[in-house]
Amino acid sequence: LDANPDRSVAFYSQDMNQGMQERMRIESGLRQALGNGELTLYYQPKFEIGSDRLVGAEALVRWVHPTRGLVPPGEFIPLAESTGLIVQVGEWVLEQACAQAAIWQRAGVPPFRLAVNVSAREFTQSLPIRVADTLARYHLDPSWLELEITESTLMHDFERVTAIMDRITELGVALSLDDFGTGYSSLSYLKRFPIHTLKIDRSFTTGIPADQSDCAIAGTIISMARQLGLRVIAEGVETVDQLAFLREAGCDEVQGYLYAKPLPAFEFEQGMRENWLL
Numbered sequence: 321l322d323a324n325p326d327r328s329v330a331f332y333s334q335d336m337n338q339g340m341q342e343r344m345r346i347e348s349g350l351r352q353a354l355g356n357g358e359l360t361l362y363y364q365p366k367f368e369i370g371s372d373r374l375v376g377a378e379a380l381v382r383w384v385h386p387t388r389g390l391v392p393p394g395e396f397i398p399l400a401e402s403t404g405l406i407v408q409v410g411e412w413v414l415e416q417a418c419a420q421a422a423i424w425q426r427a428g429v430p431p432f433r434l435a436v437n438v439s440a441r442e443f444t445q446s447l448p449i450r451v452a453d454t455l456a457r458y459h460l461d462p463s464w465l466e467l468e469i470t471e472s473t474l475m476h477d478f479e480r481v482t483a484i485m486d487r488i489t490e491l492g493v494a495l496s497l498d499d500f501g502t503g504y505s506s507l508s509y510l511k512r513f514p515i516h517t518l519k520i521d522r523s524f525t526t527g528i529p530a531d532q533s534d535c536a537i538a539g540t541i542i543s544m545a546r547q548l549g550l551r552v553i554a555e556g557v558e559t560v561d562q563l564a565f566l567r568e569a570g571c572d573e574v575q576g577y578l579y580a581k582p583l584p585a586f587e588f589e590q591g592m593r594e595n596w597l598l
């Protein structure tokens with residue numbers, strides 16, 4: 321028992337205050353960052369297992385903070401999601417990703433899908449309109465674009481979510497289900513939603529091959545995806561043992577440090593020129 325309850329209350333509210341101040345500091349900093357052009361995109365390649373061809377890339381946002389340096393998304397995306405600022409961040413990310421893809425398209429790079437992460441809060445009726453408008457403005461072929469959504473997006477109003485997904489896929493833009501296996505969506509969703517690719521979450525990839533349950537989960541996701549006619553990619557692949565297991569299990573694609581970390585555009589282009597099979 322706390323002998324001095326008043327003191328613990330005082331500490332508690334002080335902690336809460338500090339937490340809130342920190343959040344407000346990050347929020348106003350992020351608002352400024354959007355205006356000042358402090359956000360940037362890194363690109364991580366995705367490869368087809370077997371052929372080792374570059375088949376896609378994921379755009380991952382970074383905040384180049386004037387004093388703190390490169391701030392990873394884990395430190396501001398969750399906050400942006402809870403404050404609603406994610407909508408503006410997402411708008412910037414889609415714009416920037418399409419601008420970059422259009423540069424590659426014009427340069428004659430063999431097309432691959434550039435995936436953009438989309439939070440549940442961004443998944444509204446206006447999203448397909450914004451996607452169509454952005455593709456049109458950059459004269460970007462829709463086969464260059466993919467949206468990665470998570471199971472939490474699917475948990476909302478079924479009719480509404482399906483209508484939005486249908487409109488996006490009608491544009492020719494692919495949808496993938498990110499962090500698959502970590503959420504609570506029922507498997508029947510997979511049949512009902514127009515999803516092209518399942519992304520096995522890194523938490524399962526990490527345990528391969530030592531952890532039997534992780535191997536079983538990854539193997540099950542892969543065989544289920546194949547039976548449903550979906551493509552499947554494993555994220556967070558760091559070792560050749562993981563790659564060997566995934567290849568054996570029939571996984572289509574891989575992404576991870578074994579091949580490349582997320583890279584700034586110029587380094588990604590260097591990879592395309594010098595190292596990767598296009």
Ligand code: C2E
Nearest residue numbers: 380381392393394397413437438439556557558576577582
């Ligand atoms: P995510 O979508 O699951 O992205 C994969 C994360 O795993 C990235 O972290 C990536 O750098 C990291 N990763 C990739 N390969 C490996 C590997 O082999 N080993 C390890 N240890 N990590 C690997 P990152 O860039 O820090 O992004 C974290 C999360 O932030 C993302 O998770 C995503 O949920 C969110 N995020 C990033 N950019 C955006 C964005 O533009 N919009 C939204 N809404 N969310 C974003």
Ligand code: CA
Nearest residue numbers: 378437468498
């Ligand atoms: Ca993702």
Ligand code: CA
Nearest residue numbers: 498499519555
């Ligand atoms: Ca993921």
Ligand code: CA
Nearest residue numbers: 499521522523
């Ligand atoms: Ca993940």
